[in-house]
Amino acid sequence: MVAYRLPLMLIIIFCNFVVFGLPSAFCQSKKSISEKSQECLSCHRLFTPGIYQDWRQSRHATVTLQEALQRPAKESRFSLNVYKQGSYQFVVGCAECHTRNPQSHSDTFEHHGYDVHVVVTPADCSHCHPKEKDQFVTQNKMAHAYGNLHHNPYYQNLIGAFSGPAKSEYHEQIDNCHGCHGTKVSVSGTEEIETATDPMIVPKLKGWPNMGIGRVNPDGSIGNCSACHVRHRFSIAVARRPETCRRCHQGSKSPAWEVYSESKHGLLQDSTQNPEHLEAVPWKLGVDFSVPNCAVCHAALIVDPAGAVIAERTHGFSERLWVRLFGLIYSHVQPVKADTSIIRNKRGIPLPTTLQGEPSNRFLIPDTEQYVRKKKMKDLCQGCHSSQLVRQYFNHLNENLDTINKAVENTTEQMKKIWSAGKANDADPFDERLEALWVEQWMFLANSMRYAAAMGGMPDYILGHSRWWEFNKGFQVLKKAASQK
Numbered sequence: 001m002v003a004y005r006l007p008l009m010l011i012i013i014f015c016n017f018v019v020f021g022l023p024s025a026f027c028q029s030k031k032s033i034s035e036k037s038q039e040c041l042s043c044h045r046l047f048t049p050g051i052y053q054d055w056r057q058s059r060h061a062t063v064t065l066q067e068a069l070q071r072p073a074k075e076s077r078f079s080l081n082v083y084k085q086g087s088y089q090f091v092v093g094c095a096e097c098h099t100r101n102p103q104s105h106s107d108t109f110e111h112h113g114y115d116v117h118v119v120v121t122p123a124d125c126s127h128c129h130p131k132e133k134d135q136f137v138t139q140n141k142m143a144h145a146y147g148n149l150h151h152n153p154y155y156q157n158l159i160g161a162f163s164g165p166a167k168s169e170y171h172e173q174i175d176n177c178h179g180c181h182g183t184k185v186s187v188s189g190t191e192e193i194e195t196a197t198d199p200m201i202v203p204k205l206k207g208w209p210n211m212g213i214g215r216v217n218p219d220g221s222i223g224n225c226s227a228c229h230v231r232h233r234f235s236i237a238v239a240r241r242p243e244t245c246r247r248c249h250q251g252s253k254s255p256a257w258e259v260y261s262e263s264k265h266g267l268l269q270d271s272t273q274n275p276e277h278l279e280a281v282p283w284k285l286g287v288d289f290s291v292p293n294c295a296v297c298h299a300a301l302i303v304d305p306a307g308a309v310i311a312e313r314t315h316g317f318s319e320r321l322w323v324r325l326f327g328l329i330y331s332h333v334q335p336v337k338a339d340t341s342i343i344r345n346k347r348g349i350p351l352p353t354t355l356q357g358e359p360s361n362r363f364l365i366p367d368t369e370q371y372v373r374k375k376k377m378k379d380l381c382q383g384c385h386s387s388q389l390v391r392q393y394f395n396h397l398n399e400n401l402d403t404i405n406k407a408v409e410n411t412t413e414q415m416k417k418i419w420s421a422g423k424a425n426d427a428d429p430f431d432e433r434l435e436a437l438w439v440e441q442w443m444f445l446a447n448s449m450r451y452a453a454a455m456g457g458m459p460d461y462i463l464g465h466s467r468w469w470e471f472n473k474g475f476q477v478l479k480k481a482a483s484q485k
Contacts, residue, residue, distance in 0.1 A: 032064050036114065037093025044094065047196045054232040060092035065128075074282050074301070074309075077236065079131030092128070100124040106187045107203045107218040118205065119185055120231075123221040132315045136223055137338075139316025143223035144338045145181035145214025151341035152350045158439070161430035174210060180248035182212025182224060213248070237278035240295040242269075249294075252444040254326050256294070259448075259457035262464060265292055285310060285383045297380060304383065311380050320377045322370040323401065325450040329442045330357045330408055331401045333364040334373070355416065357409050393456075400453035404446050411441045411475050417482035434481055437474050445471040 033041070045052040055061050059077070066088035068078065090096070095114070101124060102108040102115035109116060122143070126133035137143045149155045155177075162176050174183065185207045192199050205218070213227035228239040238244055242260060249256035260266045269291045277288035282303040289296065296302060298320060301313035311320070324334050330353045335343060343363040345354045353359050365373075374394070381390045415438040419426040424434050445467050452461040462468060 032089060032091050033093050034090045034095060036095035036099065037090075039112070040094035040098075043197075051232050055094070058233045058235065060234060062091065064089055064091050074303070074307070077281055078128050080128045097124055100127060101219060104219040107185075107205060109190070109201065109203050111200075117218070118203065119208070119218050120226070121217040121219050121221045122223045122225055123217070123219055125225050135315040135319075136225070137221075139314075139319060139338060140223075141335070141338045141340060142213045142227075142317060144340070146178065146184065146212065146216055147214065147222070148340045149177055149181050150184075154350050157428050158430050160428075161436065161439070178210070178212055180212055182215035183207035183210045184216040185210070185218050187218060235279075236281065240276075240278050240283075240293070240300065242293040242295075245294040253447060255448050255451055255461070256455065259451045259455045259461045260293070262460040263456040264460075265456055269293065282307070282309075282313075290384075292380070292384075297377065302380065302383070310383050311376060318373075320373055320380070322365070322373040322377075323454075324352075325401075325454055326447040327443070328352065329355070329412065330405045331450050332357075332359050333361075333370060335363055336365055337363075355412050357405055397453050400458070401450060404449050404453070407471060407475070408442045408446050411438060411471075411478060414438075414475070414478035414482040418478070421482070423481065434478065437477060441471060441474050441478075445474070 041052065065080075068076070069080070069088070071077075097120045098116050098118075099114055100120075102117060104123065105117035105119070107117045107119055122133045122137060141148065149159065159177050185205055187203045188206045189204045190201050191204045192201055211224060211227050213224050214222060215224040215227075216222055217224075226234070228244055229235065230238050230244070242257070246257040248254070250258060261270070272291070276291075277283075280288040282301045283289060283296070284303055284305055284307075287305050298317050299314060300311070301309070302311040303309050314320075318334055318338075321334055323331055325331050328351065332352050335352060340352070341350065343350060343352050343360060345351050345360045346358065347354060351360075352363060378390050378394065381393070385393075415424075415429075415434070418424050418434055419429075424432045429435050430439055448465065448467050449458075449462055449471075452458045452467070
């Protein structure tokens with residue numbers, strides 16, 4: 001192996017010298033880059049220059065662990081207190097991520113003398129980000145997004161109704177819900193591929209590539225940090241931009257982006273081109289930003305100009321949410337556990353409510369937890385708005401959700417009459433024409449109105465897109481079908 005690699009490495013060193021100049025062209029002194037990562041970079045800066053340049057501009061490449069651990073707690077971007085393995089003086093390079101925990105990865109393969117894996121997972125990231133990983137995996141429905149669909153037979157039927165012409169299982173998933181929810185990535189053998197230097201034997205990955213946030217990884221972990229912190233820059237600024245959330249939270253089924261864009265918050269963001277300091281930690285309200293976006297409300301550490309904490313940073317994105325708005329027939333209280341596939345209603349169906357909207361309370365957070373979460377969100381709102389306005393807004397939200405739920409219940413009653421009369425078969429409640437119309441009522445129209453009620457988009461979004469008008473048209477069609485002999 002060594003004899004084979006020597007001439008190749010000499011060629012690579014020569015090419016590096018010709019193209020890039022002296023080794024000091026690395027982002028900083030090579031002394032701060034581990035020997036293993038230096039060897040990775042000697043090739044990849046030539047053969048994958050886009051990846052190299054992204055990494056070079058990242059904080060991983062420019063801040064050593066020793067420097068990061070010396071920052072004040074509020075300014076820290078990770079939760080590691082003591083580095084248990086390796087040395088403090090190195091930055092985070094290729095090897096620090098792609099050779100981490102090789103024994104746990106079924107996608108590990110031998111690569112120029114190192115055990116390397118393709119898919120970097122939350123379990124790998126947890127070496128430096130243990131708190132963030134725990135919050136993301138245990139408190140966040142997003143990390144369970146694949147399982148919450150795949151292990152719920154009710155939703156499997158719904159996915160089947162969405163799917164177009166039959167394709168391979170992977171492509172069918174990626175083209176539909178699992179493009180955002182994630183797939184299961186597994187190893188199905190090995191294959192030989194051509195590279196810029198020589199043929200290489202690599203693991204053959206099923207369900208890859210996919211940037212879904214609830215991906216099941218080859219090491220058995222769940223979730224995908226790079227869905228938000230896009231690789232290989234892993235920038236906090238990118239994760240904070242609402243356009244990053246837009247990738248999944250847009251369209252008629254979950255129009256958070258559209259509602260935000262048409263709300264007064266979105267209008268201010270767009271018209272003023274607010275010069276947000278997206279990299280700042282902590283994030284100072286009125287100094288680093290003045291218009292809220294997704295990260296402000298759901299994740300970031302927010303402080304006032306004097307440095308007093310308004311909201312703690314979290315990767316449990318439901319931590320400031322007490323009500324669940326979309327993806328289900330009715331809005332309802334947030335679930336206790338991020339794994340929602342365990343939920344069953346009174347009829348044993350894997351839904352958090354009955355078709356009449358009655359909640360399965362043992363699976364949902366109690367009143368005390370609802371109060372805590374609601375207060376966290378109110379505290380954020382009151383950073384810009386009066387307590388009176390905030391109180392009235394939250395009361396108005398409750399009234400809107402009650403109204404929308406009642407409208408969905410009326411529509412569902414018509415659908416139940418249709419099932420009872422044998423005009424549709426409820427064995428699969430999604431595969432017939434009238435059932436598809438019923439799904440549109442709650443999954444597209446009601447979801448839109450709930451989002452608008454919660455995100456300041458009423459009447460901008462609801463009236464502008466005729467949501468209530470379309471909802472009532474669908475209701476009349478179902479009502480007529482239910483009443484016909």
